[in-house]
Amino acid sequence: MLKRIWRGWTSPANADAYEDLLRATIFPGIMDRKIEGLLGIELLRRPDDTEVEFMTIMAFADQDAIVRFAGPAHETAVVPPAAQRLLSRYDEQAAHFELRTTCRP
16 A cells, blocks of 8 residues: 655635635545545644644555556646645645554554
């Protein structure tokens, strides 16, 4: 399994609108594509004094599934224009990690 990790930052004033966009439009749109090998999407949020950081972690069965999602330049961030308007900055590239182990109680 591969994890695709990407981060974006908003102003505190745009944070709720950005999260709403992800939950109501962007994530459902990705899931509606029924990408073979896409196993799920997680959203993390962390405020600080001046910005709010968001991290998405997408799980994929293999590299081919990532390419089906992102295209041939699979490390390039996939950031729709509506999201770009709410973000103050974001990672231009996503990072991909191989899941090696999971420990649970």
